[in-house]
Amino acid sequence: MLGKPCSLTPLLPQCTVGFDLAIPTLLLTQIMTTSSYAVEMRGITKRFPGVLANDRIDFQVRKGEIHALLGENGAGKSTLMNILSGLYRPDEGEIAIHGQVVEFHSPRDAIRHGVGMVHQHFMLTPSQSVAENVFLGAREIGFVLNPQRMAAEVRRIAEQYRLPVDPNAKIWQLSVGEQQRVEIIKILYRGAEILILDEPTAVLTPQEAENLFVTLRSMAADNKTIIFISHKLEEVLSIADRITVLRSGRVAATLSAQSVTKTELANLMVGRQVLFQLEKPPVQRGEVRLRLDRVCALDDKLLPALREVSLTVHSGEIVGVAGVAGNGQRELAEVICGLRPLTSGTIEVAGERMAHLTARRMIDVGVAYVPEDRNTTGSAPNLSVAENLILKSYRKTEMGAGPFLDLAAVERTATSLVKTFNILTPSIKTPVRKLSGGNLQKVILAREISGQPQVLIAASPTRGLDIGATESVRSLLLQERSQGAAILLISEDLDEIFAISDRIVVLYEGRIMGEFETADAELTEVGLLMAGGRAPSASPGT
Amino acid sequence: MELAFLVTLLAAGIRSGTAILFATIGEIFAERSGVLNLGIEGMMLMGAVSAYGVAFATGNPWLGLGVAMAVGGLMALLHGMVTISLRADQVVSGLALTFLGSGLSAVLGAPLVEVRNAPRLPVFPIPVLADLPILGPIFFNHNVIVYLGLVMAPLAWWYIHRTRPGMELRAIGEYPAAADVLGINVNRQRYAYVVFGGVMAGLGGAALSLAITPLWIEDMTAGQGWIAVGLVIFASWDPLRAALGSYLFGAIRRLPLDSQNLPFFLAYPQLGYFMNMLPYLFVILLMLISARSEMRRRIGAPAALGQPYVREERGV
Numbered sequence: 001m002l003g004k005p006c007s008l009t010p011l012l013p014q015c016t017v018g019f020d021l022a023i024p025t026l027l028l029t030q031i032m033t034t035s036s037y038a039v040e041m042r043g044i045t046k047r048f049p050g051v052l053a054n055d056r057i058d059f060q061v062r063k064g065e066i067h068a069l070l071g072e073n074g075a076g077k078s079t080l081m082n083i084l085s086g087l088y089r090p091d092e093g094e095i096a097i098h099g100q101v102v103e104f105h106s107p108r109d110a111i112r113h114g115v116g117m118v119h120q121h122f123m124l125t126p127s128q129s130v131a132e133n134v135f136l137g138a139r140e141i142g143f144v145l146n147p148q149r150m151a152a153e154v155r156r157i158a159e160q161y162r163l164p165v166d167p168n169a170k171i172w173q174l175s176v177g178e179q180q181r182v183e184i185i186k187i188l189y190r191g192a193e194i195l196i197l198d199e200p201t202a203v204l205t206p207q208e209a210e211n212l213f214v215t216l217r218s219m220a221a222d223n224k225t226i227i228f229i230s231h232k233l234e235e236v237l238s239i240a241d242r243i244t245v246l247r248s249g250r251v252a253a254t255l256s257a258q259s260v261t262k263t264e265l266a267n268l269m270v271g272r273q274v275l276f277q278l279e280k281p282p283v284q285r286g287e288v289r290l291r292l293d294r295v296c297a298l299d300d301k302l303l304p305a306l307r308e309v310s311l312t313v314h315s316g317e318i319v320g321v322a323g324v325a326g327n328g329q330r331e332l333a334e335v336i337c338g339l340r341p342l343t344s345g346t347i348e349v350a351g352e353r354m355a356h357l358t359a360r361r362m363i364d365v366g367v368a369y370v371p372e373d374r375n376t377t378g379s380a381p382n383l384s385v386a387e388n389l390i391l392k393s394y395r396k397t398e399m400g401a402g403p404f405l406d407l408a409a410v411e412r413t414a415t416s417l418v419k420t421f422n423i424l425t426p427s428i429k430t431p432v433r434k435l436s437g438g439n440l441q442k443v444i445l446a447r448e449i450s451g452q453p454q455v456l457i458a459a460s461p462t463r464g465l466d467i468g469a470t471e472s473v474r475s476l477l478l479q480e481r482s483q484g485a486a487i488l489l490i491s492e493d494l495d496e497i498f499a500i501s502d503r504i505v506v507l508y509e510g511r512i513m514g515e516f517e518t519a520d521a522e523l524t525e526v527g528l529l530m531a532g533g534r535a536p537s538a539s540p541g542t
Numbered sequence: 543m544e545l546a547f548l549v550t551l552l553a554a555g556i557r558s559g560t561a562i563l564f565a566t567i568g569e570i571f572a573e574r575s576g577v578l579n580l581g582i583e584g585m586m587l588m589g590a591v592s593a594y595g596v597a598f599a600t601g602n603p604w605l606g607l608g609v610a611m612a613v614g615g616l617m618a619l620l621h622g623m624v625t626i627s628l629r630a631d632q633v634v635s636g637l638a639l640t641f642l643g644s645g646l647s648a649v650l651g652a653p654l655v656e657v658r659n660a661p662r663l664p665v666f667p668i669p670v671l672a673d674l675p676i677l678g679p680i681f682f683n684h685n686v687i688v689y690l691g692l693v694m695a696p697l698a699w700w701y702i703h704r705t706r707p708g709m710e711l712r713a714i715g716e717y718p719a720a721a722d723v724l725g726i727n728v729n730r731q732r733y734a735y736v737v738f739g740g741v742m743a744g745l746g747g748a749a750l751s752l753a754i755t756p757l758w759i760e761d762m763t764a765g766q767g768w769i770a771v772g773l774v775i776f777a778s779w780d781p782l783r784a785a786l787g788s789y790l791f792g793a794i795r796r797l798p799l800d801s802q803n804l805p806f807f808l809a810y811p812q813l814g815y816f817m818n819m820l821p822y823l824f825v826i827l828l829m830l831i832s833a834r835s836e837m838r839r840r841i842g843a844p845a846a847l848g849q850p851y852v853r854e855e856r857g858v
Contacts, residue, residue: 087723087853108725123720125713126845135706136713137724145704 018180023066026341037099038063038194039084040412042089043342044093046079054090055077055249061194061242063098066226068257070233071464072269073437077229078510080122081196084227085117086110097194108137114483115195118186122179126172134186152264157185161222162215177208184215195223201235203534205324206494206527213239215452230399231269232495233262245269267291270467278474281482286315288351288366289486290336290455295345297335305331308345318477320501320518321490324530326508330372330492333459336488337369338362352456363392370444370461374437376499379443381433385425386414388432389447413450421446421471438469445476456480459490474500494526508532545676551800552680558754559792561586561763563745565770566777566784567698568742572618574648574702574779575735576715576846578656579621580636580759582743583767585614591651591746594758598660606662607687607748614744617643622736623628626729629850644761654758662756663687686751694827695785711735714843718851728851767847768827776828779844787828795821 025222031130039061046054054076056414061067065193071077086104086182096103098115104110107117124133129152135141141150147168154167161182171179187195197216199207216226236243245252245268252268290313299305302470305328313319323329333338336347338359347354349365369379371377379388390410393399400406401411423442425435432440441461448456458477462470478500481487491497497504497518505519506529507515513529565582572579589610597606616705624635654660663685671682679739680747681692702708713721718728746766751758769791798817801807805816 107723107726119723123723125716125720127716128709128712132709136709136721137726139706141706143705144708145706145709540548
């Protein structure tokens with residue numbers, strides 16, 4: 001019942017034969033003799049309804065290099081890599097792996113040719129163990145599972161590539177960085193020679209990212225080919241050998257990382273001049289607008305999510321809350337907005353202690369909220385732009401008497417907000433689900449800011465936005481700061497926190513781990529606290 | 543006296559819980575693969591009526607058993623086509639299946655109500671073991687179908703937790719996209735497990751009409767299919783806990799019958815009405831308890847339960 005003898009060691013390129021469809025010997029000799037390119041994609045075109053995602057893209061990656069694929073959201077990076085990994089099929093164009101033209105019908109086909117992808121959203125089942133995830137779908141392990149043998153194999157790969165992880169741990173017990181290692185081990189086990197990583201650092205602390213880079217460099221030195229999707233300029237410059245920039249579904253350029261500057265890359269990526277420095281006047285701290293005193297709250301599973309969180313935000317300042325996702329950020333925002341009950345502690349807004357926290361009450365005292373998920377929490381997707389803009393102000397007398405809305409007034413308000421905030425929409429009657437991410441975020445910001453809030457809670461306000469939209473959201477926040485609002489910026493993007501906040505607090509497992517003036521804060525120190533203050537390379541169980 | 547009563551009750555509990563156990567195990571597989579099937583009640587009824595009818599017509603109860611399983615499987619296949627391929631709502635489709643099953647079984651079974659002598663599955667005391675004190679009567683002196691249930695629960699557990707296909711089953715119910723990228727055909731597997739669930743529900747129905755209460759009357763399952771749905775949750779999708787729950791339920795269900803000759807109940811015959819409610823109260827209680835404790839533990843329903851799987855091809 002157990003697998004064939006060779007089956008658990010498909011790691012050596014020759015031994016990829018652990019799979020039921022082995023690479024023929026003929027093909028192996030081709031690998032050794034032909035093209036220096038590991039990947040050649042020629043004239044790739046991919047259309048989705050209403051979108052030309054990839055427009056005649058030519059993309060080449062050399063064997064053993066780290067090649068970054070850079071571009072904004074919607075530039076077509078993920079589509080191109082989903083094609084290379086066999087998830088999508090191109091409408092036009094061809095792919096050659098090691099000089100041999102191939103056609104992938106599924107990710108399984110791609111992995112047979114040594115192409116494996118680590119997706120941005122990990123493809124791991126949380127309730128199963130690391131070993132089970134690694135061996136999922138592997139037919140050669142036989143009918144009856146052999147946990148010891150599976151664990152030993154995972155451990156072997158983990159040691160060979162310095163990807164420490166406990167094979168018997170359940171996925172939900174692991175940190176995000178460890179989960180990523182499991183993903184990498186998973187494709188290495190399947191004999192991947194070409195590894196595609198989709199925005200791998202988006203969810204990592206700076207130290208975890210640095211560890212990943214070390215691993216990637218050693219794999220490249222081991223003659224593995226690595227394609228690295230990113231929109232972060234610094235990391236692309238630090239890790240990649242060569243860089244291909246995509247813009248609007250086309251290749252803007254392919255360059256060597258040594259010969260290019262950050263500004264040049266940004267301009268290529270956006271297609272225009274980019275200003276990196278936002279106009280940020282010195283902070284004018286006023287009175288305390290928001291004060292949390294030893295606030296505790298539970299998460300949806302009724303486990304403690306916030307543990308004695310105390311913080312203050314003054315009028316005219318932005319306080320950034322740094323932390324890796326899932327450390328209590330969402331609960332923090334919801335508690336302040338009256339969406340989640342406190343189990344203990346107090347909240348004061350503008351000096352007034354809030355006794356009965358309800359969402360309505362918090363809106364009435366001037367707390368505005370830009371939620372993390374703009375499509376579900378932040379807006380009502382099927383309601384129009386105008387309706388979404390008045391979701392918080394429709395009760396006011398100027399919007400109509402009693403149960404009736406004064407539609408003319410609604411229209412006036414909406415039209416003027418659309419104009420002031422420069423929202424691009426076909427009309428104010430368009431359902432907001434049809435807007436782009438950036439414009440939807442402007443709708444939400446317009447709604448929240450137009451109420452002239454005392455306190456503004458902004459949770460990952462620029463996530464998924466392109467450079468242009470990010471710039472305008474950040475400058476809106478800075479404008480509000482100049483108007484005297486107290487702003488709590490909750491973000492996983494450390495660059496963002498460092499760019500616009502005046503003070504930084506670090507949240508880890510629901511606790512405030514430290515507080516800094518932004519001017520004195522060190523990136524490495526903040527990063528360490530985000531990981532719980534432990535040495536970043538330590539991982540439980542190994 | 544009390545011991546003898548307890549032994550009788552436990553033996554009866556195992557016997558009468560067997561039908562629900564099959565249905566529950568089947569539903570565990572379907573739900574673990576991500577498909578909720580609320581049609582168990584209908585599939586059990588159809589299983590019961592076809593088993594009884596075929597056994598009566600052919601004189602062969604084993605043939606009846608086989609036909610009941612096939613009928614259950616076919617009904618589940620319908621549910622699979624509607625929910626997996628056409629991606630319709632699983633709750634609505636399952637309810638429809640129950641209505642279909644109870645209506646159709648009533649019509650088809652009308653002439654069978656008068657039949658009281660269709661052949662049954664045999665009782666088979668296991669040699670030696672059946673003579674053990676206490677354990678013998680509880681476990682080893684039963685209808686053959688009861689042994690099948692006793693064997694099937696641990697076997698199902700082993701399959702889910704200790705085999706490669708079981709590992710894949712757990713994955714497709716929790717994160718089908720992860721299984722898909724590794725070359726597992728999610729929808730094909732879902733079809734297989736949904737059909738298996740139907741086969742088991744049909745088997746459960748046949749166990750009722752050929753062994754446990756060997757006759758056919760309209761609506762003879764009396765809600766056992768629904769109780770199976772509840773037991774799946776109580777069991778946290780674990781076949782061993784399902785066996786415990788099914789047998790416990792069987793015992794409670796038998797309580798009014800087996801206790802009516804105890805002196806206490808002879809004095810208060812009205813208690814019988816209350817006792818007849820017990821199985822259903824028991825299920826409500828189980829649901830309350832499991833809802834509380836599941837919240838605190840991290841084990842819960844398969845995360846993708848109720849969601850059709852579509853390989854996402856959109857966005858850029």
